Amino acid sequence: APAVAGALFAAVARSLQQPATGGGLAALAARERLRTERRAQARLCVQADFDIACxxxxxxxxxxxxxxPLVIPSDRLCSVTFAGGADGIVGTLVLEGFKEALPFHVEAGPSGSNFVMERGKLGSxxxxxxxKAREGEDVAGPLSLPHGVAGGVGVTAEINVSNDNPATLSLRxxxxxxxxxxxxxxRDGLQFG
Structure with missing residues (x-):
């Protein structure tokens, strides 16, 4: 098995050193083959100013x-590492009190089209x-924000991803x-306050 792995590595190294010849299809096929042989890697770091489920x-x-951890504590940075194959790493971050999840994508290969929220964005x-509770009403419901923001105007999530592999995802x-x-x-056509 080590001999096969060594031969494969040598073949890949030779193909990377050779100039692309012939039509664009051959070069495209070679890039696609290399991409499928690669894996996507990402590390997500989450920091919160208050305890929040994530x-x-x-x-x-x-x-x-x-x-x-299910609840990100306010007193420490939490992180997790992801890996994926040729399809990359595709997922969403779900935050307590947010109506919608925050999507992200990390491409397989040396560099790719990583994004957060929507294609082409590295940060959002x-x-x-x-x-706001109406008089005599309780707002505790499925979209209630964490207790750490009680009395505040809301919560902001800053999400960023680097455009490399391994990628760094950060959420504050x-x-x-x-x-x-x-x-x-x-933006939402709503009035608060």
Whole structure:
């Protein structure tokens, strides 16, 4: 088995050193073959200014080693490592109180089209405004924000991914500012406050 692995490595190294000849199809086929032989790797680091429930749902790829704790504590940085095959790593981050999950994708191969939220974006900021209770009403429901933001205007999640492999995904969850809540309300066509 070591001899086969060595021969495969030598063949790949030779193909990388040879200039691309012939039509674009041969070069494209060679790049695709190399991509399928590669694997995607990513490390997610999560930091929060208050305790918040957070989990990752993977469509492609898997966790390597220990997973994130269900509740990210405010006093420490938490991380998890993912690996995937030719399909890369595709998943979403689900945050307590957020209406929608935060999608991400890490491409297999030396560099790719990594993104968060939507194709082409390496970073995004998402704000979830606090729900205002009407008189005599309790807001504790499926979209209630974490207790650590009680009395605040909302929560902001900053998510970023590097455009390399292995990729670094970072998520910072913090108290939202009033201007972020206003901007989000304008985008959503809602009025808060």
């Amino acid at each position: 989990w990752v749902s993977l469509e492609a790829g898997h966790v390597e080693g220990a997973d994130l 900021t998402v704000t979830m405004p606090a729900q 969850v913090r108290h939202a500012t009033e201007s972020e809540v206003r901007r989000q309300g304008t």
